[in-house]
Amino acid sequence: MNEKLNAVKAELEKELAAVENAADLENIRVAYLGKKGSITELLKGMKDLSVEEKKDFGQKVNILKGEATDKIAEKMQELKQKEIEKEINSMPEFDLSVPANLERGSYHPVTLVQRECERIFKSMGFNVEDYSEVVTDYECFEALNIPKHHPARDMQDTYYLENGQLLKSHTSAAQNAIYKKYKDDLINEGKPIKAIFPGRCFRNEATDACHENTFFQMEGVMVDKDISISNLIFFMKSMLSEVFKRDVKVRLRPGFFPFVEPGFELDISCAICGGEGCPSCKHSGWLELCPCGMIHPEVLKAGGIDPEEYTGFAFGLGLTRLVMMKYGVKDIRDLNGGSLKALSQFTDDE
């Protein structure tokens, strides 16, 4: 029996020295310590021994059993550690100090044109204002002489939020706040209100080459004593010739907006087809670029300004349209598509 025990012990040591992975080690464990394992068999074989022998041999087998259990557990630990090291060594090497291999980004064409317009208007003494995209019904409509249920609201298919606020459907939504912000300077110090406020606008539109549900406008207002339509035309023409770096062809048509009186549509000749007619200009040769007009007395009043004493003009420049004209973008959807390949073609030409 003792020989058998020594043989099992020697065999186990040989196998443990050769084993290379956890699955094989588990097989070894079962082969020695399992129900039918060779160490378990040694214990079972004791039944034929004398009481004395049983005591002596039993002790030896139990020691072997304990040693085998410990050695297998130790080996398991060792193999697991080796597997972790192997995995770590097989990972690609990273050097965190190497600069990222990214191409330099570019400005969105709307940003480029917006900045250019801001620069031009600033040079003519206008302040640039920022305004939120979520506004109240009062700001977007009521303060602009468009009461609730007025049919003029149908001109702008608006996204309403559950709390009654809405996504601004035009930059005119900031007019009231601007008048209130600057009226004291106007009334007390005689400083004209001259402000532009670019911003993103939202309307529920069926999209096509020239309509998008998200687009940019740039609103401008000027209020002072004796402001007239001539002032409006002067500022618009100066700005557009600067943007296009040439004298652009414009035309004024009457246009209706409840917050201006009289109101106009300022069109520029389509730069994509040169006035011949194409899908971008709805085959008319003209692009509606800038609705404008003299600020309605009710709108001035809502902003705390006396319309008997002061007059002003307002315009809502279609920034997105202007970008299409300037860069010859045929489809408005390309601007919101997020294609870096398309958008990265525009670079700051300043």
Ligand code: PHE
């Ligand atoms: N807010 C108008 C629109 O988006 C445009 C506009 C602005 C008209 C200012 C007149 C004066 O339809």
